Amino acid sequence: MLHVDIKKRLADFTLDIHFSVQNNIVVLFGPSGCGKTTTLRCIAGLIKPDEGTIMKGEQVFFASESNRFIPPRYRRIGYMFQDYALFPHMNVRRNIWYGVKKNNSKANELYARLMSLLRIGHLAGRYIHNLSGGEKQRVALARALMAEPHILLLDEPLSALDHDTRLELQVELKKMQQIWDIPFILVTHDANEAKALGDQLLFLERGRQIPPPSAWDSYPVQCYGVSY
Incomplete structure (x- = not known):
């Protein structure tokens, strides 16, 4: 299980987030600029949180109390960037x-x-x-x-695709997660994509977890979102 419980001060707000994920897909859902990508970068080790812990099983990636920080190259985390970051x-x-x-x-x-x-x-x-x-x-x-990787992070991986390709690759992502059987953490601000891909949904607004909108009440997956 991956456990994330961190705070990170940003220019306009403080990211304050906590969740746990087993070997399934958790979707971080919210508008642009709400802290979704920062959360991924903290998990990957590209950004150091100010407070809290990040753990995968018994392995501690980050712990502010003990001043522990594992560099990205030792975390066994795959990161799929929004622009894919392929080498031309x-x-x-x-x-x-x-x-x-x-x-x-x-x-x-x-x-x-x-x-x-x-x-x-x-x-x-x-x-x-x-x-x-x-x-x-x-x-x-x-x-x-x-x-x-032991964890795969995906930052709006389908945002630049046309509708038909997007639907096809949503199926591919679900299939690959089931085959690899590791946590996938996916960022999106598209409600349909969140519903199609998420086994767990976490709602963010200005860096904080918020209750699921009423329109999601009947959606049959675990919805995180209670403010601290």
């Missing part, structure tokens, strides 16, 4: 292998499995500028999973 000077294969420390039989088996599952084997030699939005999304997801 590398082809698809090199992008996916980027950052893999050991090129052994296990890694090659994982690569082949990802190419098959995500249906991108035919793209291996292409460069990024020759890919569609949906193809870029699949390549970015393959690269994140190639590192065999």
Whole structure:
């Protein structure tokens, strides 16, 4: 289980958030600028919170009381950025292998499995500028999973896609989470996407958890959101 209980002072408000997630998908939902991406960056270790704890099982990533902070490279966390952050000077294969420390039989088996599952084997030699939005999304997801993360963070991964591709890749993300069986933490401000993907929903407004809107009362997943 991943446990997050942190505070981080920002320019306009203080991010004050706490939640736990098992091996499923938790969606951080709210308007732009409410602290969703900052939460992901704190979990990844790209930003250091001011107070609190971040733990995965017994491993402590951050604890303000004991002044403990584990750098990102030791957290085994995959991060899929909103713009995918793919390298235009590398082809698809090199992008996916980027950052893999050991090129052994296990890694090659994982690569082949990802190419098959995500249906991108035919793209291996292409460069990024020759890919569609949906193809870029699949390549970015393959690269994140190639590192065999214990947690996957996704920052509005489908926001730039057309409606049909977006629906198709929502299904892909659900399937990949079930196969990998690790926590996925996904950021969105799209209500339909939150409903389609979330096993748990956490509502944010100006850095604080808020009660679920009344329109969500009948939605059959766990909805976080009580203010402190």
